Amino acid sequence: MINRIKISDLKEHTGKEVSIAGWVDVRRDHGKLIFIDLRDASGKVQMVILPNHAEAGAVATKLRPEWVIKVTGLVNKRPDKMISPEQENGDIEIEVTGIEILSEAKELPFDTGAELNFDTYLDHLPLTLRGDKPRAIFRVQAQIIKSFRDFLTAEGFTEIQAPKLIGDDAEGGANSFNVEYFGHTAHLAQSPQLYKQIMVGIFEKVFAAGNVYRAEKHSTTRHLNEYTSLDLEMGFITDHTDVMNMENKLLAKIMADLKINCAKEFALLKAEIPDVPEKIPVMKLREAQEIMKKETGEDSTSEPDLEPQHERWLCEYAKKKFNSDFIFISHFPISKRPFYTYEDENDLGYAKGFDLLFRGVEITTGAQRIHSYDSLVASMEKKSLKPESFSYYLQAFKYGIPPHGGLGLGLERLTAKLLGIENVKEATLFPRDLNRIDVLLSK
Amino acid sequence: MINRIKISDLKEHTGKEVSIAGWVDVRRDHGKLIFIDLRDASGKVQMVILPNHAEAGAVATKLRPEWVIKVTGLVNKRPDKMISPEQENGDIEIEVTGIEILSEAKELPFDTGAELNFDTYLDHLPLTLRGDKPRAIFRVQAQIIKSFRDFLTAEGFTEIQAPKLIGDDAEGGANSFNVEYFGHTAHLAQSPQLYKQIMVGIFEKVFAAGNVYRAEKHSTTRHLNEYTSLDLEMGFITDHTDVMNMENKLLAKIMADLKINCAKEFALLKAEIPDVPEKIPVMKLREAQEIMKKETGEDSTSEPDLEPQHERWLCEYAKKKFNSDFIFISHFPISKRPFYTYEDENDLGYAKGFDLLFRGVEITTGAQRIHSYDSLVASMEKKSLKPESFSYYLQAFKYGIPPHGGLGLGLERLTAKLLGIENVKEATLFPRDLNRIDVLLSK
Numbered sequence: 001m002i003n004r005i006k007i008s009d010l011k012e013h014t015g016k017e018v019s020i021a022g023w024v025d026v027r028r029d030h031g032k033l034i035f036i037d038l039r040d041a042s043g044k045v046q047m048v049i050l051p052n053h054a055e056a057g058a059v060a061t062k063l064r065p066e067w068v069i070k071v072t073g074l075v076n077k078r079p080d081k082m083i084s085p086e087q088e089n090g091d092i093e094i095e096v097t098g099i100e101i102l103s104e105a106k107e108l109p110f111d112t113g114a115e116l117n118f119d120t121y122l123d124h125l126p127l128t129l130r131g132d133k134p135r136a137i138f139r140v141q142a143q144i145i146k147s148f149r150d151f152l153t154a155e156g157f158t159e160i161q162a163p164k165l166i167g168d169d170a171e172g173g174a175n176s177f178n179v180e181y182f183g184h185t186a187h188l189a190q191s192p193q194l195y196k197q198i199m200v201g202i203f204e205k206v207f208a209a210g211n212v213y214r215a216e217k218h219s220t221t222r223h224l225n226e227y228t229s230l231d232l233e234m235g236f237i238t239d240h241t242d243v244m245n246m247e248n249k250l251l252a253k254i255m256a257d258l259k260i261n262c263a264k265e266f267a268l269l270k271a272e273i274p275d276v277p278e279k280i281p282v283m284k285l286r287e288a289q290e291i292m293k294k295e296t297g298e299d300s301t302s303e304p305d306l307e308p309q310h311e312r313w314l315c316e317y318a319k320k321k322f323n324s325d326f327i328f329i330s331h332f333p334i335s336k337r338p339f340y341t342y343e344d345e346n347d348l349g350y351a352k353g354f355d356l357l358f359r360g361v362e363i364t365t366g367a368q369r370i371h372s373y374d375s376l377v378a379s380m381e382k383k384s385l386k387p388e389s390f391s392y393y394l395q396a397f398k399y400g401i402p403p404h405g406g407l408g409l410g411l412e413r414l415t416a417k418l419l420g421i422e423n424v425k426e427a428t429l430f431p432r433d434l435n436r437i438d439v440l441l442s443k
Numbered sequence: 444m445i446n447r448i449k450i451s452d453l454k455e456h457t458g459k460e461v462s463i464a465g466w467v468d469v470r471r472d473h474g475k476l477i478f479i480d481l482r483d484a485s486g487k488v489q490m491v492i493l494p495n496h497a498e499a500g501a502v503a504t505k506l507r508p509e510w511v512i513k514v515t516g517l518v519n520k521r522p523d524k525m526i527s528p529e530q531e532n533g534d535i536e537i538e539v540t541g542i543e544i545l546s547e548a549k550e551l552p553f554d555t556g557a558e559l560n561f562d563t564y565l566d567h568l569p570l571t572l573r574g575d576k577p578r579a580i581f582r583v584q585a586q587i588i589k590s591f592r593d594f595l596t597a598e599g600f601t602e603i604q605a606p607k608l609i610g611d612d613a614e615g616g617a618n619s620f621n622v623e624y625f626g627h628t629a630h631l632a633q634s635p636q637l638y639k640q641i642m643v644g645i646f647e648k649v650f651a652a653g654n655v656y657r658a659e660k661h662s663t664t665r666h667l668n669e670y671t672s673l674d675l676e677m678g679f680i681t682d683h684t685d686v687m688n689m690e691n692k693l694l695a696k697i698m699a700d701l702k703i704n705c706a707k708e709f710a711l712l713k714a715e716i717p718d719v720p721e722k723i724p725v726m727k728l729r730e731a732q733e734i735m736k737k738e739t740g741e742d743s744t745s746e747p748d749l750e751p752q753h754e755r756w757l758c759e760y761a762k763k764k765f766n767s768d769f770i771f772i773s774h775f776p777i778s779k780r781p782f783y784t785y786e787d788e789n790d791l792g793y794a795k796g797f798d799l800l801f802r803g804v805e806i807t808t809g810a811q812r813i814h815s816y817d818s819l820v821a822s823m824e825k826k827s828l829k830p831e832s833f834s835y836y837l838q839a840f841k842y843g844i845p846p847h848g849g850l851g852l853g854l855e856r857l858t859a860k861l862l863g864i865e866n867v868k869e870a871t872l873f874p875r876d877l878n879r880i881d882v883l884l885s886k
Binding site for chain 2: 004066068142236438441
């Protein structure tokens, strides 16, 4: 490895000579002094090349933004009046004694820090992702997925690798992408649902974190055609409330980890890490509709689902009433839920299932699942699905599976909502949509 | 949750009444006694229903393999002469006082434990994966991927979510699957290579663990059309030996974790966890060929690559000569390596890259990558690739990227080789091949 220390560790070396390496962020020429802000993955620091270091000065005049260099220099305390407390490493400065060029860069297509429209931003992700904001976003995202896995592993769940290439497009028609597969048509999975249920038969409690695909012809701030789904499924439950309790604890763990490991990123993005209540408030869809009717006058009591404005209203209500950023809405009509959803025997026509709302949107759908083979086949037939198309999956039920349930959580949407990002594509490393796979698709 | 303890914890409750739950593994009727082996994800235990528990006995006579039940009973020490030391929980027995049926099962298509041909095994994975052997295999696999992530996170790598849907089929022709994408043809990624290189520009050190796709028309014991690739890429390296050293430490961590967490699984599968040498032996391809020529008489010195029998021979050689299950072979001809491979300036015509051989096969390909934009474009042109097709990726190099390198490791192949499994499909939860996506594809 190239011998160097991280820029974030510089302060420990004040008064000493060090080597650092990274990207030229900005170069400023002030008469005989040259200032360079150097950036590595850990942070930034201001460097100065004094006139007495002629050799370094000669190299420095060639440097342009994004050139990659290795620098040796002294870590100096700044004089009191030069200290910038808000700036990272604002109390030190590197007095450069040597510069080695590791990699050159061509002229940038726009100035560093320029305001870009979103298409230009996406057109140049290999460059624009280098900004402070995207780096913070995807650090937070890496922490969320790590906390998801760490928590579930500690809870006795086993990780599975669910396939993404599937045969029959079982879960439903228009929203799946077709793949040419050796003379057959295969599909890209819309979720690991059927496989995680099968795997309850092997490990009882499983999780999967991987890509899923929706061939939805939308290009909005909420849609992605490829995203990362965090899925869990657990056996030997009493009902869907066990799944809700697990999610409650999972979210508490994620937020606790973010507070420890990503405080800097949240500060940079001016976002707040929510507190997760000991028990996230829960109400049935019908209760929620009654409250909305009473409080707003809008009557949605005959609707089978929540509209976006209802989700926003309920989140505001939960914040005011329960001081919670989260609220579970349970018992949607069974007719509007997938075929594998368990009907509440004490509230016929309604599902033992839930959505989790957070900061105005639904971030999770979960439920108890049907575990009886005969009930599952009947449910498929009721939804005009062909049990033959599901024969592989149905084996799990034919050969005995315990009461179980689970949920799915969209990683990018959770990241965006946590960080106050309007467009979910900004919380997706390389977003795919109707018009774009890296570059805009030609017409 | 259904109130119960894990079967693996039973011994701590000897002499007490407990509740357990799981699947009926076998039922044996011995006159007035009924014996049932109960299985949960943690283990198995023998239970006995005595004639004085008439109610439990009545339920027990209905039970068949794979029915899911909850049982209350006493944890009894077995009399000395009934102890089976090799058997799990062989010194205890549950005296059943009550049985509750949680889920029924239909008649099984074959007896539990029957020898199945591989197609029948694959046709019934939702059932056959419930065996001791598959459960052990996929526990080991979950540990490997966890150790991979834990190690790299501790080493300062950041996890990235690389896209699998890609536009131009950049890395090369015939081996990629086509996807219908809103009137365009997209492809499934053969590796996260280009994206992890881009991300070195943001995080310096990154890893990705996800599905990759090869449209190879093979149906062998070594090929998979969808598999899980463990990828890493690291910046500010001196050369490819930094990548090799990182892999050396990574493998040591994986094996150490397996020794701690999966000893039971390795014992069950009669497999041995290899020791990883402090420094895995390394030789250039030409040296390896010279040794083989001298020792075996077979002259492969004009070959640009290793044949399967050479890989096997070199692994045996490494075991005998260096007492190592692993050997790095470096410096393959640059003409045979991908366009992004770095040529050794001190050994022109040969790559600063390597394969890692383990127990007779290559499990990793890695290398230093070209980081200069101009060299990379020249390399593409030399390989008759069109730089225009790579314009998105090339931005990473145009705008400055440090010297870097990385590697990819196939999760299923590593799992199979570690566990002495002949067919890599047996180390893949739901393998996809030329003829099968869950069910056999009809002609």
